[in-house]
Amino acid sequence: MSDSLLEVRGLTVSYHRSRRRGGDVHAARGVDLTVGRGETVGLVGESGSGKSTIGSAVLGLVPATGGTVKFDGTDITHSSRADRRMLARRMQVVFQDPYGSMNPAHTVGDTLAEALRYNLALPADEIKQRILRALDDVGLPPGAARRHPGAFSGGQRQRIAIARALVMEPDFVVCDEAVSALDLSVQAQVLNLLARLKQTRGLSYLFISHDLAVVRYLSDSIVVLYAGRVVESGPAALVAGSPVHPYTRALLAAAPVPDPVVQRRRRAERRHAPASAPASGRTGQGCAFAPRCPFAQEDCWTSRPELVDRDGVAVACHRRDELLAGTALTGGRPTAA
Numbered sequence: 595m596s597d598s599l600l601e602v603r604g605l606t607v608s609y610h611r612s613r614r615r616g617g618d619v620h621a622a623r624g625v626d627l628t629v630g631r632g633e634t635v636g637l638v639g640e641s642g643s644g645k646s647t648i649g650s651a652v653l654g655l656v657p658a659t660g661g662t663v664k665f666d667g668t669d670i671t672h673s674s675r676a677d678r679r680m681l682a683r684r685m686q687v688v689f690q691d692p693y694g695s696m697n698p699a700h701t702v703g704d705t706l707a708e709a710l711r712y713n714l715a716l717p718a719d720e721i722k723q724r725i726l727r728a729l730d731d732v733g734l735p736p737g738a739a740r741r742h743p744g745a746f747s748g749g750q751r752q753r754i755a756i757a758r759a760l761v762m763e764p765d766f767v768v769c770d771e772a773v774s775a776l777d778l779s780v781q782a783q784v785l786n787l788l789a790r791l792k793q794t795r796g797l798s799y800l801f802i803s804h805d806l807a808v809v810r811y812l813s814d815s816i817v818v819l820y821a822g823r824v825v826e827s828g829p830a831a832l833v834a835g836s837p838v839h840p841y842t843r844a845l846l847a848a849a850p851v852p853d854p855v856v857q858r859r860r861r862a863e864r865r866h867a868p869a870s871a872p873a874s875g876r877t878g879q880g881c882a883f884a885p886r887c888p889f890a891q892e893d894c895w896t897s898r899p900e901l902v903d904r905d906g907v908a909v910a911c912h913r914r915d916e917l918l919a920g921t922a923l924t925g926g927r928p929t930a931a
Contacts, residue, residue, distance in 0.1 A: 599766055599798050600629040600652065604661035607647050621647040623822040624661065629766070634792065634799040636813030636830065638806050638845065644822040645802045649768045652800065653687055654678045665766070682713050686759035690771035692751040696743045702729075702754055703739030706761050713762070728757040731794070732787060749780035756787065766798045774803060785812055806842070807849040810834035818842045821882040828907030838909045838917055840887045881912070889913050889922045 607622040622644045629635045637645045650656040652663055654673060663671045670681060689695050696705050706725045710716050716724070726736050732753040743751055752772065759767050769788065773781040789812060791797055803809050809816055809830070816833040818826040818841065826839040837843045880897055884890040893912050901910040916922035 597630050598628050599631045599633075599666055600627075600800065601664040602627045602648070602652065602661070603664075605648060605651060605658055605663065606660035607644070607651050607656060608659040621822055622651065625817075625819070625822070625824055627817050627824070627827070629798050629800055630814075631765075632792070632796055632798055633815070634801055634813045636809030636816040637800060637802045637819065638804065638809045638816060639819035640804055640845070643819040645804075645819050646770055647822075648819075649687070649770050649800060649802050653685060653768055654681070679713055682709065683762055684765045685768070686762055686764040686766070687768040687770060688752070688755050688759055688772045690775055692755035693743055693748075695755065696751070698743055701740055701742055702746075705743070705754070706739070706758050709758065710761055724761045724763070725757075728760040731760055731791065732757045747780075749776055749784065752776065752780075752784055753787065756784075756791070760791070760795070763795075764797070766800070769799055769801045771803055772801075773808060774805065781808070788812060804845075805849060806834055806845040818845070823882065823910065824901055824908070825883065825910045826908065827901075832907050838907065838914055839883075839911050840889055840917070841883050844886075881910075889917065 603626050605622055605625040606620065609619045609621060611619055625644075625648055627635060627637070627648075637648060639645045647656060651658050654670070658671050661671070662669055665681065665685065670677070673681065700708075703725055706728060707721050710721045710724060725739055729736060729738055734750065734753055734757065738746075738750075738754070743754065746754065752775075755772075772788075773784050776784060785808065788799065788801075792799065799812070801809060801812055806816075810833075813830040815828060816826075816830045817824055818833065818837075818839065820841045826833055826837065826842045833842060834846065837846055880893070880895040881887070881890070881899055884894040887894065891913070897912075899910045899912045901908045902914070904914075911917065913922050
């Protein structure tokens with residue numbers, strides 16, 4: 595049996611728009627990623643990078659335009675609604691806003707029991723036992739099942755959302771910005787909870803976030819997205835600790851740090867970054883990050899770099915070798931052809 599639980603190959607997701615509004619929007623473009631059994635893969639990128647779209651395509655919430663999604667060796671790219679109901683036993687999701695995904699008129703117990711009744715048709719006694727176990731696993735008392743979502747804090751509601759995923763006893767969970775709406779202290783608690791559940795329940799995660807520091811804490815490997823394409827991927831310690839692609843470096847520089855000297859230096863670097871306006875109408879031909887890249891040169895504007903794997907880290911950048919050697923100089927915008 596393969597150690598890969600989820601395999602995404604060449605995934606493309608497009609949203610149709612009229613020509614008057616600029617034509618189709620390509621949210622994901624040829625994305626590859628693999629999640630092993632018991633592994634956490636972090637999917638990181640700024641807003642609009644396509645990371646949530648990829649999570650939705652994996653879950654069947656949006657249709658894939660191209661490519662394949664395989665779960666435990668089975669192609670689920672275009673699974674039927676009935677097949678997706680069966681997959682819900684093994685694939686679950688935790689969204690950013692737990693309150694928005696719960697019916698405030700239902701008790702927590704009713705919310706947790708709904709999927710068990712609908713998908714598994716379990717007897718009442720087993721439903722109760724699963725609910726109590728899930729609440730205990732996320733650090734909530736049995737009495738929480740009798741209360742409504744509005745009676746809990748944001749951090750507690752996110753624990754309830756995690757418990758709702760756990761009652762199905764899944765193998766794989768998509769965490770879509772699951773901690774981004776929480777303050778830092780609660781965020782750390784929920785991250786520790788997810789890490790513990792990974793060990794005790796043998797879970798695999800696709801952890802989606804805009805925060806590279808958060809992704810690094812929980813992930814075994816990281817995939818960095820920009821404009822729907824993978825620009826860097828590899829082991830978390832390497833991608834987040836020694837990033838190569840200028841975009842990954844920018845994400846790392848944007849993360850707050852407790853050292854004021856380092857924080858001032860990062861702010862200065864961001865102030866000197868080039869503007870994001872396209873140059874000479876040539877951005878579609880080359881690297882999508884070129885308008886924002888301080889190292890962009892002529893070839894960056896005229897040809898799109900391929901994702902090349904060396905020593906376990908894949909990077910899509912024409913100037914990878916120069917950046918690794920520390921010899922890359924500030925580039926310039928091309929003149930009009």
